[in-house]
Structures are given as structure tokens and as C-alpha cells.
Amino acid sequence: MAKQINDTILRAFKGEAVDYTPAWYMRQAGRSQPEYRELKEKYSLFEITHQPELCAYVTRLPVENYGVDAAILYKDIMSPLPSLGVDVEIKSGIGPVIHNPIESYQDVEKLGTINPEADVPYVLDTIRLLTEEQLDVPLIGFSGAPFTLASYMIEGGPSKNYSKTKAFMYREPEAWFALMDKLADMTITYVEAQIKAGARAIQIFDSWVGALNAPDYRLYIKPAMTRIFSELKRHDVPLIIFGVGAGHLLTEWNDLPVDVIGLDWRTSIPEARAMGVTKVLQGNLDPAILVTEWDLIEKRTKDILDAGMVDGRHVFNLGHGVTPDIQPATLKKLTDLIHSHSKR
Numbered sequence: 160m161a162k163q164i165n166d167t168i169l170r171a172f173k174g175e176a177v178d179y180t181p182a183w184y185m186r187q188a189g190r191s192q193p194e195y196r197e198l199k200e201k202y203s204l205f206e207i208t209h210q211p212e213l214c215a216y217v218t219r220l221p222v223e224n225y226g227v228d229a230a231i232l233y234k235d236i237m238s239p240l241p242s243l244g245v246d247v248e249i250k251s252g253i254g255p256v257i258h259n260p261i262e263s264y265q266d267v268e269k270l271g272t273i274n275p276e277a278d279v280p281y282v283l284d285t286i287r288l289l290t291e292e293q294l295d296v297p298l299i300g301f302s303g304a305p306f307t308l309a310s311y312m313i314e315g316g317p318s319k320n321y322s323k324t325k326a327f328m329y330r331e332p333e334a335w336f337a338l339m340d341k342l343a344d345m346t347i348t349y350v351e352a353q354i355k356a357g358a359r360a361i362q363i364f365d366s367w368v369g370a371l372n373a374p375d376y377r378l379y380i381k382p383a384m385t386r387i388f389s390e391l392k393r394h395d396v397p398l399i400i401f402g403v404g405a406g407h408l409l410t411e412w413n414d415l416p417v418d419v420i421g422l423d424w425r426t427s428i429p430e431a432r433a434m435g436v437t438k439v440l441q442g443n444l445d446p447a448i449l450v451t452e453w454d455l456i457e458k459r460t461k462d463i464l465d466a467g468m469v470d471g472r473h474v475f476n477l478g479h480g481v482t483p484d485i486q487p488a489t490l491k492k493l494t495d496l497i498h499s500h501s502k503r
């Protein structure tokens with residue numbers, strides 16, 4: 160049985176009227192917290208996620224310390240990839256590194272499928288523990304999107320210009336579409352298992368897809384994204400899409416069967432509305448503002464909240480993830496400001 164929870168953020172994701180603007184912060188469960196940094200001295204990310212009690216504790220930390228309106232499951236977008244045969248390691252200070260990058264159609268054909276109950280039971284156990292016993296706010300589940308996952312799988316790690324990924328896409332379209340299909344299948348199966356275990360909203364991170372222009376997005380990416388969201392739509396759980404530097408793709412995203420579009424800090428809420436974006440918006444304080452003085456933080460936050468309250472279809476977030484140099488006290492003060500300033 161799911162616990163009684165404060166579901167304000169779920170109602171806001173669906174565009175319903177709420178008493179205040181709810182908030183959560185991307186990468187809230189991570190290195191801004193001393194308790195987390197201490198754990199990381201002993202355990203790697205994958206070691207934490209394989210232990211449900213410990214992983215649930217890390218997921219709960221920002222809810223308890225920052226007062227946010229949702230938890231996001233502590234794991235990485237790389238977490239499901241070993242099930243497909245991807246040899247991935249998360250290197251501290253670098254990010255995901257893949258030891259068997261995709262180079263050919265044969266490499267794509269060799270990729271396996273995910274069976275969540277067998278391959279990532281610890282993810283589902285963590286979700287059940289959190290949602291049946293521990294959390295009094297909704298849990299957000301997530302997956303990486305095909306382009307963003309493929310970029311790591313092809314480049315072998317983080318990249319600045321995605322040139323290998325683009326070359327693969329342009330030169331081997333058949334292999335590319337086979338890869339998008341496999342990653343879309345993985346995303347659907349993996350996210351459905353998270354929903355079944357108790358996740359109440361889903362964010363699909365297409366963090367790096369802004370590297371493509373709109374015509375390429377329509378041709379190479381949109382069919383897989385449409386399939387993912389159309390399948391997930393059947394579950395009546397709010398669906399969120401997010402990417403960085405993707406202002407030129409917002410109208411493409413607005414066509415997808417999503418409930419919420421996440422903005423980075425480059426595109427304001429009024430600008431997105433002027434472009435014709437009709438979905439609920441999530442965002443979009445530049446995380447860099449959070450290491451400046453409080454007067455500036457307060458002004459920028461109020462500006463975003465006021466823009467969001469024009470039609471009320473807004474959930475507060477940062478324009479990208481919390482960085483390790485942001486003080487926990489600042490994030491707590493930020494949540495309090497959001498809640499008090501937006502009280503209707």
C-alpha cells in the first residue's frame with residue numbers, strides 16, 4: 160500500500176490549480192550534501208544504488224534537508240546499460256566512461272534487452288521501500304533518452320561536440336535507427352517497472368540532444384521519443400522531458416505526448432510561451448546564481464515564480480543540476496522562498 164503523501168507537485172505537473180508553486184532540484188541527491196560526500200569516501204555510485212536501504216537514505220536526504228516537494232531516485236542514467244551488455248564505469252571527476260563503445264551495426268545488434276525484475280531488482284526494491292514506507296512526497300523515476308544514452312555509448316564517455324555520434328547517425332542511418340529502437344524499448348520497459356514499483360512521475364533526460372538542429376531532431380530522434388511517450392502515457396503518470404541548450408527544440412517537444420517541458424536557464428518562461436509552448440513548464444534558475452549573494456538569488460527566483468504564476472502552469476526547478484559548490488543552507492532557504500512567495 161502506498162503511503163498518504165503531499166501530492167501538490169503531481170497536481171502541478173498535470174496543470175491543475177495548486178496552493179503554491181512546488182519545487183524540486185535536478186541532481187538534488189548528490190554532492191552538495193556533506194552526508195553524501197562522506198558516504199562517497201566509502202562507496203561508488205553503483206555500490207550505493209545496489210543497497211536499497213542506503214540508496215533510499217541518499218534519495219531522502221534532500222527532501223529532509225531542503226524541504227523539496229518531490230524526491231528523485233538516486234541512480235544514474237547509465238544504471239540500466241550494463242543489462243544491455245554495456246561496460247560502463249562512473250569515474251569521479253569525469254563522468255560515465257564506456258569500455259566497449261558502439262562502432263558498427265554489429266555492435267548495435269549485439270545489445271541485449273532489459274528485464275528489470277531480474278537485472279535491476281535493487282532499483283525496484285529501493286522504489287518500493289521509499290514509496291511504501293518512507294516518503295511523504297512523490298518519488299520521481301527517470302531514464303536517459305535514446306540520443307543522450309547513445310552519445311555516451313558511441314563516444315565512449317563525455318563529449319563536447321558529439322562528432323562521433325553525429326557521424327554514426329549521418330553515415331549509418333539503419334544502424335542508428337536500430338540503436339534508437341533498442342534504447343526506446345529499454346526506456347519503456349525500465350520506466351514501466353519504475354512506475355509499477357511506485358514512481359509517481361517520470362522525467363526523461365535528453366540532456367545533450369540540443370546538439371542537433373530541429374530538422375535532424377525531427378528525422379533522427381522524434382520517432383523514438385514519440386513512441387516512448389505514447390507508450391508511457393497509458394500509465395496516467397506525469398511525463399517530463401528535459402534537455403540542456405534545447406531552446407530551438409521546444410516546439411518539437413511541445414508536439415510530444417508529454418505533460419511537462421523542462422527549461423534550462425537560457426530560455427525564460429515568457430519566451431517559451433511566446434514560442435507557442437503550451438505544456439506545463441519546469442525550471443529554470445541558473446544553478447550558477449546559487450553561488451552568488453542572496454539578494455540576487457532572491458530577485459531571480461521571484462522573477463521566475465512571478466512569470467510562472469501568470470498562468471499557474473509551472474513547477475520550480477533549476478535550469479540544470481545542483482553543482483557541488485552550492486551550500487545546503489542556500490537550497491533550504493531557496494525552497495522556503497519559493498513556497499512563501501508563491502502562496503496563493
Ligand SMILES: Cc1c2[nH]c(c1CCC(=O)O)Cc1[nH]c(c(CCC(=O)O)c1C)Cc1[nH]c(c(CCC(=O)O)c1C)Cc1[nH]c(c(C)c1CCC(=O)O)C2
Pocket residue numbers: 184185186187188189190199204231232233234235236237249251252253254255301317364366403480
Ligand atoms: C547526463 C546525465 C548523467 N546522469 C544524469 C544525467 C542527466 C541529467 C543531467 O543532464 O545532468 C542523471 C542523474 N545522475 C544522478 C542522478 C541522481 C538523482 C538526482 O538528480 O539527484 C540523476 C538524475 C546521480 C549522479 N551521477 C553522477 C554523479 C556524480 C558522481 C559522484 O557523486 O561521484 C551523481 C551524484 C555521475 C555522472 N553521471 C553523468 C554525468 C555527466 C556524471 C558526471 C558529472 C557529475 O559529476 O556531475 C551522466
